Amino acid sequence: MSDFKKSTVYQIYPKSFCDTNKDGIGDLKGVTAKLDYIKKLGVDYIWLTPFFVSPQNDNGYDVEDYYNIDKRYGTMEDFEQLVKEADKRGLRIMLDMVFNHTSTNHEWFQKALSGEEKYKNYYIFKKGKKAGVPPTNWESKFGGNAWEYVEKFDEYYLHLFDVTQADLNWDNEEVRKEMQKIILYWMKKGVKGFRFDVVNLISKSIFEDDYEGDGRRFYTDGPNIHRYLKELNEATFGTDAEIITVGEMSSTSIENCYEYAGENSHELSMVFSFHHLKVDFMGNEKWVMVPFDFQKLKDILFQWQTKMCQNHAWNAVFWCNHDQPRVVSRFGNTQKYWKESAKMLATVVHCLRGTPYVYQGEEIGMTNPGFTDIAQYRDVESLNHFKILQQKGLSEENAYAILQIHSRDNSRTPMQWTGQKNAGFTEGTPWIEVTKNYDTINAESQIEEESSIFHHYKKLIQLRKENDTIAYGDFEPLAEKHNAVFAYKRTYQGETLLVINNFYGHETKWDTEMDLSGYECILTNYPDCHVDTVLKLRPYESIVLKKA
Numbered sequence: 330m331s332d333f334k335k336s337t338v339y340q341i342y343p344k345s346f347c348d349t350n351k352d353g354i355g356d357l358k359g360v361t362a363k364l365d366y367i368k369k370l371g372v373d374y375i376w377l378t379p380f381f382v383s384p385q386n387d388n389g390y391d392v393e394d395y396y397n398i399d400k401r402y403g404t405m406e407d408f409e410q411l412v413k414e415a416d417k418r419g420l421r422i423m424l425d426m427v428f429n430h431t432s433t434n435h436e437w438f439q440k441a442l443s444g445e446e447k448y449k450n451y452y453i454f455k456k457g458k459k460a461g462v463p464p465t466n467w468e469s470k471f472g473g474n475a476w477e478y479v480e481k482f483d484e485y486y487l488h489l490f491d492v493t494q495a496d497l498n499w500d501n502e503e504v505r506k507e508m509q510k511i512i513l514y515w516m517k518k519g520v521k522g523f524r525f526d527v528v529n530l531i532s533k534s535i536f537e538d539d540y541e542g543d544g545r546r547f548y549t550d551g552p553n554i555h556r557y558l559k560e561l562n563e564a565t566f567g568t569d570a571e572i573i574t575v576g577e578m579s580s581t582s583i584e585n586c587y588e589y590a591g592e593n594s595h596e597l598s599m600v601f602s603f604h605h606l607k608v609d610f611m612g613n614e615k616w617v618m619v620p621f622d623f624q625k626l627k628d629i630l631f632q633w634q635t636k637m638c639q640n641h642a643w644n645a646v647f648w649c650n651h652d653q654p655r656v657v658s659r660f661g662n663t664q665k666y667w668k669e670s671a672k673m674l675a676t677v678v679h680c681l682r683g684t685p686y687v688y689q690g691e692e693i694g695m696t697n698p699g700f701t702d703i704a705q706y707r708d709v710e711s712l713n714h715f716k717i718l719q720q721k722g723l724s725e726e727n728a729y730a731i732l733q734i735h736s737r738d739n740s741r742t743p744m745q746w747t748g749q750k751n752a753g754f755t756e757g758t759p760w761i762e763v764t765k766n767y768d769t770i771n772a773e774s775q776i777e778e779e780s781s782i783f784h785h786y787k788k789l790i791q792l793r794k795e796n797d798t799i800a801y802g803d804f805e806p807l808a809e810k811h812n813a814v815f816a817y818k819r820t821y822q823g824e825t826l827l828v829i830n831n832f833y834g835h836e837t838k839w840d841t842e843m844d845l846s847g848y849e850c851i852l853t854n855y856p857d858c859h860v861d862t863v864l865k866l867r868p869y870e871s872i873v874l875k876k877a
């Protein structure tokens with residue numbers, strides 16, 4: 330059985346990982362070419378974001394054919410080769426299943442549009458409230474109303490995301506059977522993990538105007554969601570104990586997560602929740618510029634850690650993915666303390682209770698690119714909101730400032746392999762610009778350098794394997810109200826770990842009120858480590874102490 334509590338997952342955004350045929354787009358062969366690098370880091374699973382046939386309006390999250398590979402990424406042979414080569418190195422492949430919606434190019438949607446009733450029932454078509462007024466006032470996550478009018482039927486279809494991403498009707502049993510078939514197909518190819526895209530949005534039931542928010546309270550964690558997940562589990566991956574699963578839970582509640590990822594609930598192995606990554610939002614509004622709220626960040630992570638533990642449920646733990654800005658730019662420091670802060674942030678996440686996810690480039694401290702021209706952006710969400718912000722009256726300058734902080738493209742720039750042209754990502758023209766700092770921030774130099782961020786990640790991943798307290802221990806928050814320290818305690822079978830971090834670029838003091846004499850320091854981001862009851866922490870200092 331796979332012990333996902335001791336495992337770490339490495340996320341690859343294939344488009345930006347490694348290009349082998351000079352078309353400027355990363356491909357599956359590129360992933361295979363870099364397996365030794367990934368192995369060196371010590372991870373267990375590789376999650377690949379979607380590479381299925383797709384018009385790429387949302388970089389593959391708009392799937393046109395779940396059974397085939399988009400030519401831009403390669404062929405089925407390339408995929409099989411990747412699974413084989415990964416297997417040789419003890420690495421397992423996790424695929425990204427986008428089951429809330431399909432591309433409007435999908436055969437099912439095309440058949441629906443041509444009037445085939447069977448396929449119209451695969452999607453959510455509804456009459457407008459009256460002429461010219463959509464069924465509800467819900468907003469698409471990418472901006473604008475979430476319904477698109479189809480004149481031929483005088484009806485609208487629902488798209489919670491882009492207008493080319495039509496929501497599927499999970500209440501239709503045929504749809505659920507189709508989804509099962511897809512999973513079984515990829516299981517036969519040796520896939521050992523599945524990530525389910527915005528999966529807590531699949532059960533919709535109430536179609537009413539929302540006068541309090543954007544509509545999410547009517548379709549998030551819907552009435553049949555647990556039933557549908559249990560059914561999917563039982564019919565597919567639940568039959569293979571080696572398979573791990575993770576659900577991306579959009580605006581979920583912790584109570585629902587006890588069940589999604591409960592030890593005995595037979596739904597998913599774990600969940601991604603995002604509350605801790607909204608601490609630089611205003612409520613749910615991300616297109617704003619506000620400093621991050623440190624106290625809130627701690628409160629949220631502490632609450633999830635404590636309660637998921639008490640309720641025997643399991644979290645995926647992470648700072649970064651392809652939808653989030655780079656964490657060192659977000660909560661760390663990209664100048665003087667770049668290295669220290671990147672390592673500190675890594676330690677905070679990797680010693681938590683949960684399965685850590687590392688997003689490509691995070692392990693070498695990649696930063697946001699700081700794009701200054703809209704022509705440099707590619708992401709549909711960013712392009713839409715750039716317009717919306719200006720329609721709301723913001724100056725172009727302010728709209729840029731917000732994009733530079735929050736755009737999803739911040740994490741989608743090419744992986745920085747070397748200090749050479751295009752960071753060694755491609756010999757062609759990259760589909761999105763490379764971040765300018767690749768001459769100093771790249772994988773090649775960090776593999777060489779023993780004190781690099783890369784090697785710190787490697788140590789953390791290894792520590793989880795060797796140390797049962799990190800993998801299985803209970804969680805207890807420390808220094809809850811301290812204005813700079815992020816600290817917690819993990820305990821298991823008589824062993825205690827203290828994970829202590831200065832989250833800021835200035836020195837800070839913390840009176841631990843503990844006798845720390847019996848503790849040894851097992852990890853730090855400074856060359857030495859001074860331990861005392863009253864701890865003096867240097868900028869971004871991070872220490873892990875152990876007492877057996």
Ligand code: GLC
Pocket residue numbers: 387390391427490526527577651652
């Ligand atoms: C998830 C994906 C994101 C995508 C969206 C719609 O949030 O991570 O990239 O745009 O779902 O599929």
Ligand code: CA
Pocket residue numbers: 348349350351352353354355356401
């Ligand atoms: Ca390519």
